[in-house]
Amino acid sequence: MENTKRQPLLEIHDLHASIEDKEILKGINLIVYPGEVHAIMGPNGSGKSTLSAVLAGKEDYTVTKGKVFFKGKDLLKMKPEERAREGLFLAFQYPVEIPGVSIMTFLKTVMEEIYKHRGMEPMTAAEFLRYLKEKKELVEFDSKLENRAVNAGFSGGEKKKNEILQMAVINPTLAILDETDSGLDIDALKIVANGVNKMKRDDNAFIVITHYQRLLNYIVPDIVHVLYDGRIVKTGTKELALELEEKGYDWIKKELSTL
Amino acid sequence: MSDSKKIIDELKNKKYDAGFKAEIEEEIFPPGINEEIIRKISAIREEPEWVLNFRLRAYNYWKKLQMPRWAHLEFEDIDFQSIVYYAQPKIEKKGSLDEIDPKIKEIYDRLGVPLDEQKILAGVAVDAVLDSVSVATTFKEELRKLGIIFMPISEAIKQYPDLVKKYMGSVVPYTDNFFAALNSAVFSDGTFVYIPKGVHCPVELSSYFRLNVSEAGQFERTLIIADEGSYVSYLEGCTAPMFDENQLHSGVVELIALKDATIKYSTVQNWYPGDETGKGGIYNMVTKRGICKGDNSKILWTQVETGSAITWKYPSTILKGDNSVSEFYSVAVTNNYQQADTGTKMIHIGKNTRSTIVSKGISLGHSNNSYRGLVEIRKGAENARNFSQCDSLLIGDKCGAHTFPYIDVKNKTAIVEHEATTSKISDEQIFYLRQRGLDTEKAVSLIVNGFTKEVMNKLPMEFAAEAKRLLEITLEGSVG
Numbered sequence: 001m002e003n004t005k006r007q008p009l010l011e012i013h014d015l016h017a018s019i020e021d022k023e024i025l026k027g028i029n030l031i032v033y034p035g036e037v038h039a040i041m042g043p044n045g046s047g048k049s050t051l052s053a054v055l056a057g058k059e060d061y062t063v064t065k066g067k068v069f070f071k072g073k074d075l076l077k078m079k080p081e082e083r084a085r086e087g088l089f090l091a092f093q094y095p096v097e098i099p100g101v102s103i104m105t106f107l108k109t110v111m112e113e114i115y116k117h118r119g120m121e122p123m124t125a126a127e128f129l130r131y132l133k134e135k136k137e138l139v140e141f142d143s144k145l146e147n148r149a150v151n152a153g154f155s156g157g158e159k160k161k162n163e164i165l166q167m168a169v170i171n172p173t174l175a176i177l178d179e180t181d182s183g184l185d186i187d188a189l190k191i192v193a194n195g196v197n198k199m200k201r202d203d204n205a206f207i208v209i210t211h212y213q214r215l216l217n218y219i220v221p222d223i224v225h226v227l228y229d230g231r232i233v234k235t236g237t238k239e240l241a242l243e244l245e246e247k248g249y250d251w252i253k254k255e256l257s258t259l
Numbered sequence: 260m261s262d263s264k265k266i267i268d269e270l271k272n273k274k275y276d277a278g279f280k281a282e283i284e285e286e287i288f289p290p291g292i293n294e295e296i297i298r299k300i301s302a303i304r305e306e307p308e309w310v311l312n313f314r315l316r317a318y319n320y321w322k323k324l325q326m327p328r329w330a331h332l333e334f335e336d337i338d339f340q341s342i343v344y345y346a347q348p349k350i351e352k353k354g355s356l357d358e359i360d361p362k363i364k365e366i367y368d369r370l371g372v373p374l375d376e377q378k379i380l381a382g383v384a385v386d387a388v389l390d391s392v393s394v395a396t397t398f399k400e401e402l403r404k405l406g407i408i409f410m411p412i413s414e415a416i417k418q419y420p421d422l423v424k425k426y427m428g429s430v431v432p433y434t435d436n437f438f439a440a441l442n443s444a445v446f447s448d449g450t451f452v453y454i455p456k457g458v459h460c461p462v463e464l465s466s467y468f469r470l471n472v473s474e475a476g477q478f479e480r481t482l483i484i485a486d487e488g489s490y491v492s493y494l495e496g497c498t499a500p501m502f503d504e505n506q507l508h509s510g511v512v513e514l515i516a517l518k519d520a521t522i523k524y525s526t527v528q529n530w531y532p533g534d535e536t537g538k539g540g541i542y543n544m545v546t547k548r549g550i551c552k553g554d555n556s557k558i559l560w561t562q563v564e565t566g567s568a569i570t571w572k573y574p575s576t577i578l579k580g581d582n583s584v585s586e587f588y589s590v591a592v593t594n595n596y597q598q599a600d601t602g603t604k605m606i607h608i609g610k611n612t613r614s615t616i617v618s619k620g621i622s623l624g625h626s627n628n629s630y631r632g633l634v635e636i637r638k639g640a641e642n643a644r645n646f647s648q649c650d651s652l653l654i655g656d657k658c659g660a661h662t663f664p665y666i667d668v669k670n671k672t673a674i675v676e677h678e679a680t681t682s683k684i685s686d687e688q689i690f691y692l693r694q695r696g697l698d699t700e701k702a703v704s705l706i707v708n709g710f711t712k713e714v715m716n717k718l719p720m721e722f723a724a725e726a727k728r729l730l731e732i733t734l735e736g737s738v739g
Binding site for chain 2: 056057058059060079080081083084085089090092095096097098099100101105106109110113114117149166170
């Protein structure tokens with residue numbers, strides 16, 4: 001209850017969004033405080049990925065109604081890069097390849113932009129290398145990968161681990177993990193989860209979007225939401241996730257249809 | 260609005276910061292080409308009879324030719340009678356660099372080309388050519404101690420007539436093509452380099468070409484001879500002021516690598532490309548060719564082409580010596596209404612000859628970018644080997660990328676490989692990078708850097724930074 005006195009990190013009020021005139025989000029309400037881990041679960045097509053894309057500012061989607069505040073600022077007015085520099089991070093479900101650009105160069109460029117945004121002097125090459133090494137250890141990142149081009153020829157697991165490394169380096173205040181667990185074996189899943197758990201602090205928050213309960217064995221959420229047909233239809237504790245795992249999503253569908 | 264559409268809007272305009280015209284007095288010949296003009300050019304340069312005859316033979320041959328139209332380029336016919344074939348800055352040319360006209364020095368200072376020997380730390384010797392004349396050559400004395408000759412070709416004709424006579428026109432004869440014939444008739448200044456046997460040239464040699472007069476064409480000739488076992492790295496840079504008229508640049512470059520010699524030839528071409536509507540700009544019609552004359556010789560071409568309205572250029576190598584090696588690494592960027600038709604020819608004659616071609620074309624705006632290349636394996640070229648890779652990157656949907664690879668193999672032992680890719684910067688890539696905090700421009704520039712890295716890494720250190728900056732300027736939008 002102490003949390004309610006603090007300023008929310010993210011406030012979503014009655015958010016509606018559509019793509020090509022098809023409404024996907026039909027009134028989302030969600031409040032995330034610093035220090036919290038939220039899980040958003042839901043069946044395929046419920047709008048999970050749309051929600052993360054809209055929060056990150058993907059221009060394919062049109063917000064037709066509603067408000068979103070991030071650290072008290074109007075998020076929807078900000079460009080994607082401004083949202084990122086303010087501390088919003090999205091771990092992509094399908095990270096794209098950037099041929100010829102090494103992870104090292106990429107992260108150095110990203111950090112320069114973020115430091116510039118904060119009005120700070122950029123790190124020197126040596127400082128950056130030290131910083132990167134520290135973060136790599138934190139997320140147990142394979143030391144050989146960083147000289148390779150971003151995601152080029154990476155396996156599914158390598159791509160996701162790379163997302164987690166980027167998250168550790170960028171050190172966001174709000175990280176959204178969009179089905180980061182999909183396609184991961186149990187070892188990779190643990191690495192991803194450990195990365196999140198080690199980064200968890202009182203002043204940051206995570207939104208973990210997932211189809212399955214599996215990941216939530218390793219990342220324990222404070223609050224679990226069920227997204228269905230563009231709305232959050234149920235909110236509960238981690239037990240809700242277990243219930244979903246046991247009964248499947250049909251249970252929710254049935255419950256809703258009887259209403 | 261989709262990201263790619265935004266990119267087009269943001270990148271449609273580029274700055275050309277070398278586009279100033281310097282106010283210096285120049286002696287300018289009347290426009291037009293005829294025998295009298297050629298005799299005047301030869302006379303004002305105090306050339307020996309054999310050079311005049313070379314010019315006249317070339318002119319008479321050229322008169323019978325039609326301008327070639329086979330390239331994938333669209334432009335109006337060039338009126339060769341409206342071009343000024345000789346423009347000379349009115350300056351007293353003295354021996355020492357301290358006595359260079361300050362106005363000339365200012366031009367090169369603004370371009371970032373150091374003509375001041377005390378200030379040269381990077382280890383680059385410069386020959387600066389303004390319009391038709393070489394205005395300054397640095398490091399000349401130091402190089403002479405090693406027996407290296409680095410001077411304007413006009414001076415070399417007088418001081419080393421035997422060398423020039425032996426090699427000029429030996430790789431690119433005036434009968435080679437229309438523009439080579441024209442150049443041979445009216446060539447102005449250019450650079451002459453000779454590296455003696457076994458000498459490793461300790462500094463990068465560099466020519467800097469600058470067009471200043473609006474109606475003038477530039478017709479320089481460069482001749483580089485690397486004697487047995489020697490090494491030289493040569494850099495060429497070019498700029499011109501912004502004029503609404505099109506200007507013609509038609510150079511000839513000849514490289515001769517003797518036994519065990521290596522010539523590395525790098526170009527950063529930034530001639531004025533015209534404005535965003537396609538008005539003005541340089542027509543860059545250049546013939547560059549090298550011969551690996553001796554066994555185990557090497558010729559390495561690297562080019563970064565960002566400028567010119569029209570580029571017609573195929574730096575080529577004749578691999579005559581056994582075990583000779585040649586590489587061609589190219590980045591060509593076209594924006595707005597620029598057109599480039601560029602590539603290389605690798606002619607394998609000797610045994611165990613090897614060539615590598617890596618071409619990276621980037622098209623933006625309404626531009627068209629073509630790779631045209633020939634790999635020819637002659638009958639006697641046992642175990643010749645070629646690897647070619649042509650990659651095109653499209654930014655926006657109004658530009659074009661084209662690849663015209665020709666392969667002609669007459670020896671069964673040859674191995675020739677060709678790989679080609681065409682890709683577009685996708686909205687997903689841009690969004691991914693923006694989500695990490697990079698703006699669209701920075702995102703494009705990062706992707707382009709990744710795309711061109713293989714070629715940029717081949718440039719000498721001194722040039723790589725400049726080339727990278729030029730690339731960034733070319734991609735830079737007029738974002739307000």
